[in-house]
Amino acid sequence: MAAQDFQDLCTFESFKSFWHSYGYGVDQQGLIEQEFNRIKGLTYLDHAGTTLFPKSQIKAFYDDISRNIYGNPHSHNPCSRLTHDTVETVRYRILQHFNTSPEEYSVIFTSGCTAALKLVADTFPWTAGSSQNPGSQFCFLTDNHTSVVGMRGALALNGISTVPVRPQEVEKRKPSAQTKSEDVSSVSHLFCYPAQSNFSGRKYPLSYVKEIQSGQLYPACQHSGRWFVLLDAACFVSCSPLDLSRCPADFVPISFYKIFGFPTGLGALLVRNEAAELLRKTYFGGGTAAAYLAEENYFIPKPNVISRFEDGTISFLDIISLYHGFETLRKLTGSMLNIQHHTFGLARYTFMMLSCLRHNNGKPVAQIHGDNDFQNMAEQGPIINFSLLDDQGQTVGYSQVDKMASLFNIHFRTGCFCNTGACQHYLSISNQTVKSNLHAGHICGDNIDLVDGCPTGSLRVSFGYMSSFEDSQNFLQFVVNNFVSKPLILDQIRLARFKSPSVMKASVSYDLALIPNDQPRHKSELKTTASAESTTTKSEDTEQNNHSTHTLTNIFIYPVKSCASFQVTEWPLGPQGLLYDRLWMVVNENAVCLNQKREPKLCLICPVICLASNTMKLHAAGLYIKYYTCI
Structure with a gap:
């Protein structure tokens, strides 16, 4: 398919009927203007990192705390009782959101999902292994967030076995009725898996919960005892409904900024009351003690599960703000199911x-890192993980793409996303390579995107309920303009599989942006202009009498340091190489040379040299034209 056809498909009209079936029936642009006007001119695609809070949520919260006085809930005066009652209302609202009740679950507030995971690691009834008893097993999918894998650090010194499980191994073995364990109390094991991968957006079956608990799924079949399930729902619940009445996981850690965008630094552990009774807590803070002695090792915890585990004064104002988060989300979208439809359609x-x-x-422009083709929203969340490739099939470094995207006000996430296991799997990075990369200076979170030409991470775009079709358009146009060698084509066979809507007249045009000389050159750049004249040179190997042919297809010169290139088909030589190549630089008022590290927008300045008039013209989108005389 030609470039024009791609432009046709990227118009809103051509996709309206398809996308409308996934939306939640609101005026999306009206919603953005009313609630998210601060993102005007910005394409935000990092909702898996944190979503954005609406203006009305903050206003409602401000009006609330402006009218009411909320005291410390550990006191018993009227304003403290108001705080206590409001916080308990929020707890109930959280359980209602996940279709469960206080009879089944308790909500323990924490500083975030990571703190909730650490709470489980520190208090779970682990049994150390011995020669007579293999002890507890801590199992986790390798496609888990770092904070889940990090739980093993609290267990290693206590002799608890750690078993990493690859996703493809989960259903490898299912026990027969005769081998199913009957001992459900002697030893406790914990299996952790994500409801949705924060790397690829893959959704793992919620049916795993009951199957593991009943010993019907690997690895529960291998060890007798009682199996508990920790379902990491932090990524999942941002855009999908979670029904705990159907998948009664024992522990469910969440972070609320993933759902509402505000407040940050607040999460919760949803724990089944049956499992909570088994947790062993050693540290006790203010508000958790029924009685204790300062001069004697005597401590009696409060009987209530929540009171036992919330040390000190909870972040009660942030908790109160959650009430307005739930109410605003309901008013703007209707339900989490609507959000799921909307975000999945865009993704x-x-x-x-x-x-x-x-x-x-x-050759393909992108390599998608995932396990399905976005046909079923029960199997895939609104996350796309990918790498961009040049026209020779080589990976373009994620840091280079990220820097270019920032120039166009497009925000997404790069790296390994605190999920080394998934990153290794999808990018084929061996354990030894991870260690070698560390020795070479690469650590998680830095900008070293390629080591020996191999990627150390990838790119991730993710959608939220306020995302629009224009966000998708802007992102796709950015990729086409900057990383596709023209003329652009589409894979018609793959496209037909998606049963895309009828093509309508395009209203946008695409131009391949010039690549700045401070960035590594794409191999695709050598084939960008088909009309360029070719010059052929031949070299003779006198020793072996062999002939090899080399073809020069394009010439690029960079008259001004850190600015864009100037493409020519022929060019005279000067005393130091190509005439006027790398002759000038941009300086500030103190004569300090500027480069793209200090001023990234320098790459938007395009120089054009006219040999006939001996002048150079500098221009950039939205800027005035400046002429200089070449000397």
Whole structure:
């Protein structure tokens, strides 16, 4: 398919009927203007990192704390009782959101999902292994967040076995009725898995919960005892409904900023009351003691599960703000199911177009890191993880893409996303390579995107309920303009599989942006202009009498340091190489040379040299034209 057809498919009209079936029936642009006008001119695609809070949520919270006085809930005066009652209302609202009740679950507030995970690691009834008893097993999917894998650090010194399990191994063995364990109390084991991968957006079956608890799923079949399940729902609940009445996980850690955008630094552990009774807590803080002695090792915890585990004064004002978060979310979207439809529709379309993009030689523009093709929202969340490739199939470093995107006000996430296991799996990075990369200076979170030409991470775009179709358009246009060798084509076979809507007239045009000389050059750049004249040179190997042919297809010169290139088909030589190449630089008022590290927008300045008039013209989008005389 030609570039014009791609432009046609990227118009809102051509996709309206398809996308409307996934939306929640609101005026999306009206919603953005009313609640999120601060993101005007910005394409925000990092909702898996944190979503954005609406203006009305903050206003409602401000009006609340402006009218009411909320005291410390550990006191008993009227304003403290108001705080206590409001916090308990929020607890009930949280359980209602997950379709459960206080009879089944308790809400323990923490500083975030990570703190909730640490609470489980520190208090779970682990049994150390011995020669007679293998002890407890701590099992986790390798596609888990760092904070889940890090739980093993609290267990290693206590002799608890750690078993990493690859996703494809989970259903490898199912025990028969005769081998199913009957001992449900002697030893406790814990299996952790994510409801949704924060790397690829893959959703793991919620049915795993009951199957593991009943010993019907690997690895529960291998060890007798009682199996508990920790379901990491932090990524999942941001855009999907979670029904704990159907998948009664024993422990469910969440972070509220993933759902509402505000407040940050507040999470919760949803724990089944049956499992909570088994937790062994050693530290006690203010508000958790029924009685204790300062001069004697005597301590009696409060009987209430929540009171036993919330040390000190909870962040009660932030907790109160959650009430307004739930209410605002309901008013704006209707339900989490509506959000799921909306975000999945946007992600599916973006995936469809991105996976079909091809360079002019037919090679793919993007490599998608995932396990499905976005056909079922029960299996895939609104996350697309990918790497961009040049027209020779080589990976473009994620840091380079990220820097370019920032120039166009497009925000997404890069790296390994605190999920080394998934990163290794999808990018084929061995354990030894991780260690070698560390020795070479690469650590998690830095900008070293390629080591020996191999990627150390990838790119991730993710959608939220306020995301729009224009966000998808802007992202796709950015990729086409900057990382696709023209003429652009689409994979018609793959595109047909998605049953895309009818093509309508395009209203946008695409130009391949010039690549700045401070960035590593794309190999695709050598084939960008088909009309360029070719010059052929031959070299003769006198010793072996062999002939090899080399073809020069394009010439790029960089008259001004850190600015864009100037492409020519022929060019005279000067005393130091190509005439006027790398001759000038931009300086500030103190004569200090500027580069793209200090001023990234320098790459938008395009120099054009006219040999006939001996002048150079500098221009950039939205800026005035300046002429200089070449000396």
